[in-house]
Amino acid sequence: MMTTQAPTLPEKHYLNAGYGWRSWLLTTDHKRIAVLYLISITAMFALGSFYAALVRWNLLVPDGSHMSAETYNKAFTAHGVIMVFFFLIPSIPATLGNFLIPLMIGARDLAFPRINLLSWYIYVFGAAITLYALLAGGLDTGWTFYTPYSTVYAQSNVVIAVVGVFVTGFSSILTGLNFIVTIHTMRAPGMTWFRMPLFVWAHYATSIIQVLGTPVVAVTILLVALERIFHFGFFDPNRGGDPILFQHLFWFYSHPAVYIMILPAMGVISELITCFSRKRIFGYSFIAMSSLAIAVIGFLVWAHHMYVSGMAVYSAMVFSALTYLVAVPSAIKTFNWTATLYKGSVQWDTPMIYVFCFIGLFLIGGLTGLFLGNLGTDVHLTDTYFIVAHFHYIMVGGAIMGYLGGLHFWWPKITGRRYLEAWGKVSSLLIFVGFNLTFFPQFFLGYVGMPRRYHVYPEEFQVLNVLSTAGATILGFGYLFPFSYLTYSVFKGRPAGNNPWKAKGLEWTTTSPPPAHNFDETPTVTEEAYDYATPPKEKSALV
């Protein structure tokens, strides 16, 4: 560490720019909105984890004696709905994206600050409606709302939940819209597209998916609600409707949605891996373009969720071929990250541990996707625990590891204070172990044929389920650590100084925490991205 006197907090910054409820609930400062999102999605993550615990608790025993089938069905549905719509989709874009994109491209704020606040209120309003549906009576259709169960046979709060998710969808659309316009029109002079941080590229690609994908699922679940209220016949086979059409429209969004969840984490990894190996990213343009490629090709592959649904064989072959195509950009990214480490100067701080966790686990998640995109093996594997393991390796092993890594990396910039490095290392390893113990056994459960969403299951699957529940306990316990020491650091953490990691990027040229208006003068960018050869410019001591 530098030998100069210990860093101190700047006297004026966005956190003390105003106090009291009004300064927070009516703010249009993208940094404060990011903090509001951080608090609300952490709460939703806690609730989603509670339901996950319920599911794992039930699966300890094969006879389902721990809870009724109805409670179990409502628990896995709530776990799915909360985690997908209220944690994973907003997680990185709404917190780190909101906070960092203006800073990274040298802008004072997002293009539409009021719409940014509106998107948070829409998120909270949608969450309130959905939580009412989940808590007062519950929803038992699964987060996928498959018809005709959701439209004709379900006796739970389908319409209320649909309205909640429909409303929340617009929060995601507005965030995406805000990012696209900001990245296009508000880059600082000199910040050309190919000098932008890859974090911004990843969010640009994510925003395209958010804007173009979310409305399709919005109208689809709206049709489900219309069918339940007015008995329209869209998906009801007795009236000529086609349940498979619902699956097409639903997965048209819901597959690109998994790229909404993983692309921002990839952006975080590109930032972290360069800083902690103090080296330029390997193949910048390839990683940037692969983000866009994932966003576009991601829209062509949705029916690999439907190979056994009774769709046409030839059509399934088209989707299988395209699914293999979408695997290529992810492979390119992984190879490029690994190549970035070559001849670098790797520092194993907590964020870097999360980077290694991300790449290692995302590799398993991505490669198991090859089994599921494959027509032959998917017939056996779809709707089994192999699928559950696959998407948890991508979402928890990938997106959440990336989210935690980014949170730790930019924590000094967001709060101005340092967290305790030792606790960071311990908890990241604990989370790594807990995660693998939870989900690796599920690959075997899947291949042996245990179907998804089963309240009771044959005895021979019990041992693997007990292993998985044990892992879930460790994972749950592991997540408490970052929650506690990060919160602790907000109040008691040592001031971190403007650039504790000596990272490149415009956000590190501001004070920690940054001033309310980000930059006194709009910076002009002269360097290429990740130019770690030249030391980072210290914030000029004048202003």
Place this chain on the structure above:
Amino acid sequence: MSELAAGGGQHPALQHHFRDLEQQKAASSLGMWVFIAQEILFFGGIFMAYIVYRIKYPEAFVAGSHHLSWQVGFFNTLVLIGSSLTMAMAVYSAAIGKSRRVVGFILATVLLGSVFLGVKYFEYAEKIGPCLPGASGVGCLVPGERFDASALGVSGEAAGHTQIFYSLYFGMTGLHALHMIIGIPILLVIARAAWKERYSPEWHTPVEMVGLYWHFVDIVWIFLFPLLYLIGAH
């Protein structure tokens, strides 16, 4: 904050985080177009349902469409195209600084929009009326138990499938009408601001933005009219 203060009499509408008015207008315009892109996909979902079911049940769609009066649809289309014209004239008037005309044209647009919704109301009333409790149920075209396909001149399974056509009819025209119901109050807000001389040739972005939205709603109807009202020879 030094750079801002020296902005030299910058435009009152310029928001603090933009460099200049040009950047702000470019951002607003791109934002609106991206919003319209999202709306295209939103309607795209229900148009997908229309395409699939029209392929599966052609004769039910022909029967259902014949029962719709294309004359009313034709009149409504002209009304909506007219409202698009008045909207474009409103934007034109804002661009040449005639605030009074902006208010006039926007009110004309609102009027034509209301006429359209009024016609829609009567079309719906004619189909929904018989379905209400206590009503005879003859001629009820709302899909559900009381759906009465006798007037459609088609029997058996196809009669059941006309329920799909009317589900799509109410779904698509309902979504479209909802977009107009949301558009009209926004138009009135812009009209009030124009009445207070807020807009000038340099800055009349809100008028342009609501114009883009209104034209998009008109385009949706331009596709809805032939697809719902004019299927097969009338």
Place this chain on the structure above:
Amino acid sequence: MPLLPEQASSFAGEVDALFFFILGVSGLFAVGIWIALLYFGIRYRRRSDDDRPREIYGSLALELTWTLIPLAIMTVMFVWGAKVFFELNRPPDDAMTVSVVGKRWMWKIQHPTGHREVNELHVPVGRAVRLVITSEDTIHSFFVPAFRIKKDAVPGRYTMAWFRATKVGTYHLFCAEYCGLEHSKMIGWIVVQTPEDYQGWLAGGPRPDSPAAEGEQLFSELICSTCHDPGSSERGPVLTGLFGRTVALASGDTVVADEVYVRESILNPAARVVAGYQPLMPTYQGLVSEEQIITLIAYIESLQVSPSALGRQEAE
């Protein structure tokens, strides 16, 4: 605690081979990258604060190699997968047809001989069995892990799967598409027997009417004969020898009269009218259940020979 499912059908071997091929290739790449990650991470760990690593921008050659090679390998995976998928969806002609109707939380199965079973399916080993699957309410999914087959039961239409059991034994049958409260209880067994045991089982069970006989009874009850019997007013096409034949339609194109066409003509007669006939037939939607339709189809299928000879075939 089994880690690998039994291989009890003709597909199982090939699906497993495909699975282990993908596993092998993915494992190779994964381990390779893990080792590279850890090796680079440790070998080039930060030794002093002012390390200045060399500027490496990237290399087109490397990018191409790790794009084209994975693409080539994945093409092999895709082609092999497509081949297996084709086989899964194309039953041999000699397969015996078993109808499966999913109804919330039970599987109702009917053999060609008319035997009915709930949540159980007895099949002779080595015999190709073609499953014609439908559902009476929500979507279900007929999943037999040991045979590596799975097919959704979609209400309102037939879907098809087939298997050829290769090992005697009892194997799990699961419902793999969430269908409500008792989704996890909608399970059962596939009992694969030697041909002798199977015949014994067939004989042992209560002697049911053959579906064709049931269909014939229903055919007369619903007075279909007034239009369709030879020598009647012949307002409807004569059904003798119809099943499996290519029928010319009024609209000009032709269709093979298989289960799907017959079922559709019962529920939606006006959809594809036979050439030379008027669409007079009323719909039977809601008048006949899925099982009754299956028996009608079985009866029409049995009309290969003139109806009078039907009695003799019954007696054998």
Place this chain on the structure above:
Amino acid sequence: MSGPHVLPVRVYLGIFAALSVLTAITVATAQFDFGPLNNLVALGIATTKATLVVLYFMHARYSGKLTAVVIATSIGFLFILFFLTLTDYLSRAWAL
């Protein structure tokens, strides 16, 4: 959406007239049965009308490349939804 660019009024009136005429044509052609041609004509006219509205009423013609890219992308993704879903529905009847 460049500010100073203002179209003369007659352009708007001309476009309005064109739209009305095209609507009349679409209604007229719907009276006769050209078989599948009816659909093509109806969609063709509707697309022409939509393009006129986008280019002139919405000033897309004078709004630069980015607006064109946004419009093209959204229509492109719409076609992805339509055509890839139809690959399923249209190929269901094909024999294996």
